Amino acid sequence: MNQKQLLRGAADTVAANVPLADFNTADAVEFLNTLPLPRAADTLAAVPLPRAVKLLEAPELQRAGQLVAALPPPRAAALLGLMADDRATDIVHELDDSHRARLIPLLAPEARHSIQLLLGYPPDTAGALMTTEFVGVPADWSVAQTLQHIREVERSRETVYAIYVLDPSSGQLQQVVTLRRLITGAPDASILSVAQLNPPVTVDPLLDQEEVARLIRRHDLLAIPVVDAQRRMLGIVTVDDILDALIDESTEDVHKFGGVEALDRPYMQIGFFEMLRKRAGWLSVLFLGEMLTASAMQHYEQELARAVVLTLFIPLIMSSGGNSGSQATSLLIRSLALRELRLRDWWKVALRELPTGIVLGGILGVLAIIRISVWQLGGLHDYGEHWGLLALTIGAALVGIVTFGSLSGSMLPFALKRLGFDPASASAPFVATLVDVTGLVIYFSIAALILRGTLL
Incomplete structure (x- = not known):
């Protein structure tokens, strides 16, 4: 000992x-x-x-x-x-x-x-997560020998979820024996006689931790062995270690969703200037992006001067497009993380999001038309003699902007992943900023078509 x-x-x-x-x-x-x-x-x-x-x-x-x-x-x-x-x-x-x-x-x-x-081993890989403290025994041992070995080494092992049966000469992993099967086996029986029937599920030490988690979940394991190219045991990744790692990774993704550089320590342990550094970068990038919104409004300055009523609905238009884009981005990032989708599926997603965006935009457009009509006919606000065309403009603009938001929000994660970036970087503020700028162009372009000769 x-x-x-x-x-x-x-x-x-x-x-x-x-x-x-x-x-x-x-x-x-x-x-x-x-x-x-x-x-x-x-x-x-x-x-x-x-x-x-x-x-x-x-x-x-x-x-x-x-x-x-x-x-x-x-x-x-x-x-x-x-x-x-x-x-x-x-x-x-x-x-x-x-x-x-x-x-x-x-x-x-x-x-x-x-x-x-x-x-x-690189961070976020099976090798970096694994522990070298596992119970491995030669394939020529009996059940009784294995049980005695566990009694001797149990206190020096992090977990004893399973026993790994190794080739006596090469050290290659041959089989896995669960503790339940082991204690029900006859003492004189060979350790291989109580091994599982299926070949053992193993991972390479350089495999990404998300793929390790997927395999653990798929095969309902408490621990998964890590082997080298010759199938020699290097260690095991336990389910509690992978959960801790995924919690840390999901926390990092949540920070990115909010447009913040990931915090590597609890909030109260981050110094004032370090917090400024982590927040100022993304905030500055988003601010510069929003400056394009001002440029777009300057481009349509004459239209705004002739139809000031259009400005009343700019916040409505911009927020609806940003919200639809953020919805699509959140759904797609999660699906990519869970391997429900692959890069080659981008066109399937586009074909799905296009009609979805049209219908969602149509729903919001109808609600906007009803709202304008109720306010006008109920005497709550006078939108002018062409209020019907105004309501049609808002409704049509919402269809276009929500559709664009859904498409762009769903395609951004694919584009970032294809370029080698973390899809979580397609955060909700980033998508909202993109849709804000393009949404104004769509809005005023539709207004120019419908209101030409009347308000414009």
């Missing part, structure tokens, strides 16, 4: 005067998150090693990298060495180069090798 197993198996006996003695892990993590960094680091340094490891491994713990950096190097290295390799790697990722250079040489050789291996 190695040092990690002995320390992990130590009883977490905490005296009443030790910090966090009366807290369970979840409450202790929440308490640490509320403390100033120096006090939180002092508290973490005072609790026993097994308890400190549990706290650092909790995904809800904020500032984990800063806490480790604030600890004495021997204490920090001891904690990293006892943690699950994937979580320890996440924390090392947060450290600056000087702290890494100081801590990594202090780790035990096994832990140092695992962490350096995981650090070598």
Whole structure:
């Protein structure tokens, strides 16, 4: 039994005067998150090693990298060495180069090798998410030998969802045995006799985390093995790790939808000037885009001077087009993320969104015509003697603008993905800005056709 197993198996006996003695892990993590960094680091340094490891491994713990950096190097290295390799790697990722250079040489050789291996994989891949702590046994073992092995190594493994049966000579993955099948097998039976019937589902270490999540969901797995080109086991990606990664990615996408550079830390931990930097860039780009709206209105200045009543409906026209575009963008980004659609399906989406936009625009157009008619006939507002043509103009403009908004909003994610960008960058503000400018052109072009000889 190695040092990690002995320390992990130590009883977490905490005296009443030790910090966090009366807290369970979840409450202790929440308490640490509320403390100033120096006090939180002092508290973490005072609790026993097994308890400190549990706290650092909790995904809800904020500032984990800063806490480790604030600890004495021997204490920090001891904690990293006892943690699950994937979580320890996440924390090392947060450290600056000087702290890494100081801590990594202090780790035990096994832990140092695992962490350096995981650090070598690109972010958001199976290799970066996997843990090297899995239960693997030779294919010539019996059920009894496997159960005894699990008893010996259980405390040094992050999870024991399944047992991976490996070729005794090459180390290649041959089969997977679930824990349920294992404990129901006869002790003298071969481990392969209780293995699943289907070939094991595996992933390459460079596979994107979204594809890993899709495979886990499709095959209803709790963990998926990561293998190299020779099918040798490198590690496993567990369902809880992939959920944490997808939550982080969805949070990043939500920020992009709002036209904000993704925040890499909780809102209250972002400094004032850093927050300005993350928001000012997109806001400036959107502002410059909206300046084109002013240019479009200047182009139709004479029409506006002759028919001031047209200005009353500009906010209505612009918001309707932007809303339809944002709807389409949100739907398509999600479908692309879930692999429900591929790039080659763009024309199918266009053919679907075209009639959808026409019908939706027609519905809004009818509502606008009814509204103008009720206001005019009810004496709530006088739109002039040509109010009927005005209502027809607004209705027709809504059909055109909503249709354009739906088409452009659905095509932008395809275009960005084709160019190698994140489709989430086709955020709602970006689509709204695009549709605002083109919507004015559509609006005044239709007005010029219908109202020529009357108001224009």
